[in-house]
Structure formats: C-alpha cells, structure tokens
Amino acid sequence: MPDYKLTYRLDLGPLATFLPNRRIPVYNWYYYKEAYSRDIVFFLIDHFGLKAGDIVLDPFCGTGTTLLACREKEIASIGSDVSEVAVFASRVKTREYDIEKLRAEIRNLFKDKFVATKVKIDSGVVMRSFSKYALESIIFFRDKIAKVEDEKARDFMMLALMVSAMEISSVKKTGRSLRAQKNVSAPPLKFLLKQDEKYAERPEKK
Numbered sequence: 001m002p003d004y005k006l007t008y009r010l011d012l013g014p015l016a017t018f019l020p021n022r023r024i025p026v027y028n029w030y031y032y033k034e035a036y037s038r039d040i041v042f043f044l045i046d047h048f049g050l051k052a053g054d055i056v057l058d059p060f061c062g063t064g065t066t067l068l069a070c071r072e073k074e075i076a077s078i079g080s081d082v083s084e085v086a087v088f089a090s091r092v093k094t095r096e097y098d099i100e101k102l103r104a105e106i107r108n109l110f111k112d113k114f115v116a117t118k119v120k121i122d123s124g125v126v127m128r129s130f131s132k133y134a135l136e137s138i139i140f141f142r143d144k145i146a147k148v149e150d151e152k153a154r155d156f157m158m159l160a161l162m163v164s165a166m167e168i169s170s171v172k173k174t175g176r177s178l179r180a181q182k183n184v185s186a187p188p189l190k191f192l193l194k195q196d197e198k199y200a201e202r203p204e205k206k
Contacts, residue, residue, distance in 0.1 A: 015040035021065065030089045030163055032063045033173070041069035050075055064090030085162075092159045095152055105153040109144055116140070125178070129171045138165050 014020065020037035021027040027038050050056065052074045058066040061079030063086050070077035071094055081087050116136045121127055130138070141161055148154040171178040 012040060012043065015043065026093055027065060027068060029093055030063050030159065031166075032086070032089075035062055035065055038065055038069045038072075041066050042073070045069070045073055045075065061090055062086050064093045067094050088155070089159060092155050095156075097152060097156065101150070102153055102156060105148060105150065106157065109141070109148075109157065112144070114140060117143070129169045129178075130165075131170075134165075134168050 015037045018032060018035040020039055024038055054075055056070050056075055056077040058079040061067055061081050067077045067079045067090055079090055117139045119135045145154060145157045145161060171180055
C-alpha cells in the first residue's frame with residue numbers, strides 16, 4: 001500500500017461543488033446540492049492512474065457523478081446509496097438509449113389531449129408548492145408515463161417529470177429545507193423535450 005502525503009489544493013475547491021456540472025449535458029440533470037463535479041472525478045482518475053480494467057466503488061454515489069465520469073473514461077464502477085431517488089437518477093443517467101426510440105415515446109406521450117384530474121392531496125406542503133393546474137398536469141403525465149412498457153423510456157420520462165416538477169414549483173430544495181421562490185408558469189414536461197436533446201448530446205468518452 002503506497003504512502004500518500006496530505007497536501008492542500010485550494011484550486012480544486014470549485015470542483016467540489018455541483019456548479020461546474022451545470023454546463024455539461026446529462027451531468028446537469030437533477031440538481032443535487034451536495035454533489036461534486038465531473039472534473040474532480042476526472043482529476044482523481046488521472047491522479048491515481050486508473051484505466052480500463054480497474055473498478056471504482058462509490059458507496060455513496062448520490063445521483064451518479066462518479067459512475068457517469070467512469071463510464072466516459074471506460075472504467076468499470078459500482079455505486080450504492082441509501083436514497084432510492086438518488087439511485088434512480090443514477091440509473092437513468094448512466095444508461096445507454098436508443099435516441100430515436102426515445103423520441104418516439106416522448107412524441108406519443110404528448111399525443112393525447114390533456115384531461116384534468118381531480119387533485120386530492122393531503123400534504124399542505126405540496127398544495128403550497130404547486131398551483132392547481134401544475135398538480136393536475138403532473139398527475140396526468142405521471143399516470144401516462146407509468147403505462148409505458150419500455151422500462152428505459154419509462155424511467156427516463158419519469159425522471160424528466162420529477163425535474164420538471166421541481167422547475168415549476170414555487171419552492172426550491174436547499175439541502176434539507178425548502179425555500180420559497182417565484183413560481184414558474186411554464187407547463188410541466190416541456191422540460192422533458194430539453195432532456196431528450198441533452199441525451200442526444202451525451203458527452204464523448206475521454
């Protein structure tokens with residue numbers, strides 16, 4: 001086991017946040033405040049001389065930044081997390097997709113005319129976080145997505161719906177708390193189309 005000397009690298013500080021991921025397709029899905037950047041994973045891979053044939057274990061994988069970065073570098077990785085939502089996001093982000101098939105499923109999702117569903121929510125927080133129209137739209141598309149037979153497409157669209165819901169909510173998650181923000185009037189799932197475009201721009205392997 002080699003000895004490692006502790007050094008201070010203040011220049012790496014900005015890479016220990018989610019901020020750099022905002023400009024990178026796929027990595028910028030599902031904002032996770034506690035996440036770090038792809039670039040710091042690349043730095044560590046190069047620093048430790050990892051290569052194809054090695055295996056990286058991330059026992060607290062969050063939304064999959066390390067797993068996705070390893071995939072780009074063609075390095076095998078294994079991840080786990082106590083959060084089911086985080087594991088779900090990681091799985092969706094690290095999969096390979098048939099883009100044309102995915103686009104066809106998305107187009108099919110928007111074929112049917114929107115029909116408002118009666119909203120009965122017991123949570124006061126949820127009712128304060130969304131307008132009545134937003135909740136009706138989210139439930140309408142959630143039920144449609146749940147009926148999609150292809151698992152990959154279904155999970156992809158469900159994550160997009162989750163992100164869309166956060167985009168139009170009047171509150172924003174900040175760590176363990178919620179903070180009020182100006183409500184966005186854009187209808188849910190318009191963001192889904194943007195997600196599809198980002199997958200078409202999946203980062204090339206490094």
